[in-house]
Amino acid sequence: MASQLLFVPHLSLFPKTLPFHASLFSTKHPTTTRPLHFSSNSRIRYLQAETETPTALTLRQICHGFVPEHILHRMEEIGFVFPTDIQREALPTLFTGRDCILHAQTGSGKTLTYLLLIFSLINPQRSSVQAVIVVPTRELGTQVTKVARILAAKSTDVEGKGCTVMALLDGGMLTRHKSWLKAEPPAIVVATVASLCHMLEKHIFRLDSVRVLVVDEVDFLFYSSKQVGSVRKLLTSFSSCDKRQTVFASASIPQHNHFVHDCIQQKWTKRDVVHVHVNAIMPMPLCLLHKFVVCGKENKHQILLALLESDAPESAIIFVGEQSEKSKKAGNDPSTTLLIEFLKTSYNGPLEILLLEGDMNFNSRAASLTEIRQGGGFLLVSTDIAARGIDLIETTHIFNFDLPQTVTDYLHRAGRAGRKPFSARKCIVTNLITSEERFVLQRFENELMFSCEELML
Numbered sequence: 001m002a003s004q005l006l007f008v009p010h011l012s013l014f015p016k017t018l019p020f021h022a023s024l025f026s027t028k029h030p031t032t033t034r035p036l037h038f039s040s041n042s043r044i045r046y047l048q049a050e051t052e053t054p055t056a057l058t059l060r061q062i063c064h065g066f067v068p069e070h071i072l073h074r075m076e077e078i079g080f081v082f083p084t085d086i087q088r089e090a091l092p093t094l095f096t097g098r099d100c101i102l103h104a105q106t107g108s109g110k111t112l113t114y115l116l117l118i119f120s121l122i123n124p125q126r127s128s129v130q131a132v133i134v135v136p137t138r139e140l141g142t143q144v145t146k147v148a149r150i151l152a153a154k155s156t157d158v159e160g161k162g163c164t165v166m167a168l169l170d171g172g173m174l175t176r177h178k179s180w181l182k183a184e185p186p187a188i189v190v191a192t193v194a195s196l197c198h199m200l201e202k203h204i205f206r207l208d209s210v211r212v213l214v215v216d217e218v219d220f221l222f223y224s225s226k227q228v229g230s231v232r233k234l235l236t237s238f239s240s241c242d243k244r245q246t247v248f249a250s251a252s253i254p255q256h257n258h259f260v261h262d263c264i265q266q267k268w269t270k271r272d273v274v275h276v277h278v279n280a281i282m283p284m285p286l287c288l289l290h291k292f293v294v295c296g297k298e299n300k301h302q303i304l305l306a307l308l309e310s311d312a313p314e315s316a317i318i319f320v321g322e323q324s325e326k327s328k329k330a331g332n333d334p335s336t337t338l339l340i341e342f343l344k345t346s347y348n349g350p351l352e353i354l355l356l357e358g359d360m361n362f363n364s365r366a367a368s369l370t371e372i373r374q375g376g377g378f379l380l381v382s383t384d385i386a387a388r389g390i391d392l393i394e395t396t397h398i399f400n401f402d403l404p405q406t407v408t409d410y411l412h413r414a415g416r417a418g419r420k421p422f423s424a425r426k427c428i429v430t431n432l433i434t435s436e437e438r439f440v441l442q443r444f445e446n447e448l449m450f451s452c453e454e455l456m457l
């Protein structure tokens, strides 16, 4: 498949009077029907060197004429003024109606990118579901719903019906949602796969009215979840809808050329789908520093404690491997429980110790994240359930108490720290490994192009 690399020239080469959405960042290619791969590695410059005055396009300028004023106003109130790389590169293309694969580092602002597209398309006066966002976990769904609702919140001086957002998530109250969907359909639905498919199968709502379908963490849903069959079915149903736009997002899309090819073959996207690939050469955010400590299984807990004392994180996530079926059958306690018990008795620092794992019931999972979001520093012990999409901006440290299974898992776990797009602050990822695991970590370093420093305690 042909792949095209777009060179984005220096801003000062172009007249400042150019209408913003028709500027050089516009990725309109009306004559091509081939997929495009736009790839960049921070080559675009924000400032015009010639005059030393800032000429960066603001988010408002990029979205002008597409996104309603009250949304832009809210966006600025929240503090989103300048675009991140993915927002600057993808939004002009998305506003042309083309399907897109948003492929950019963790914490790079993909959520706001697709939400701005959605707000540009929906009509709150229309009583139908017009946008669907599919997410892999309840936690990520709750987070995306919250951002969408914050942006959609209208001040009293804005006339007309507001835009409603429904979270249709596993563990939710589906009966209540059924009545709501029928009586007063929300404009935007954020859903986990099973809940969404249930509603579609029961004909509670239909895809016909949906203008845009977003699949977040698409590679996880395709390659690591049990729901791939349902996702494929959903995409195939959506492919027969008129005026549809499909967006996929993730920080990792393994074999992306193959994925794009599949999307076209299966008609999940239109033929001219655009693969917007930001930081293609450097998938790992540069604000992350990586370290490792070699330790034995018997002193791992103590080493972690020593690291917590010496590093004094503001907030941290400690990732622990899932318990194996064999260990469950043998009646052993999971590593998460053992670690939580150890920390509760040995850690004397100021951070609150919390647990998040898939085996917990939905209420306890929600309670853990609510406590975190209420402020104060936290030490979150978690399995990979917290590795995808979760945006806890206070996190300064990640500890891989157990190494992740795959390089992709490493990327996403590490990316739970360093989530302030324009901050110069460095965050730290520390791996506690046995000497035999050193080669696995080395492989992650090679594939993700980062280097890990050894810590001697």
Ligand SMILES: Nc1ncnc2c1ncn2[C@@H]1O[C@H](COP(=O)(O)OP(=O)(O)OP(=O)(O)O)[C@@H](O)[C@H]1O
Pocket (backbone or CB within 6 Å): 059, 079, 080, 081, 082, 083, 084, 087, 104, 105, 106, 107, 108, 109, 110, 111, 112, 250, 251, 388, 389, 390, 391, 393, 415, 419, 420, 421, 422
């Ligand atoms: N333009 C912006 N200016 C400032 N902050 C932003 C901007 N866009 C997004 N953010 C913030 O950046 C953080 C990361 O954004 P987001 O959660 O969308 O990342 P992501 O690309 O989806 O990451 P992941 O791949 O890990 O899910 C969020 O806290 C968000 O509020």
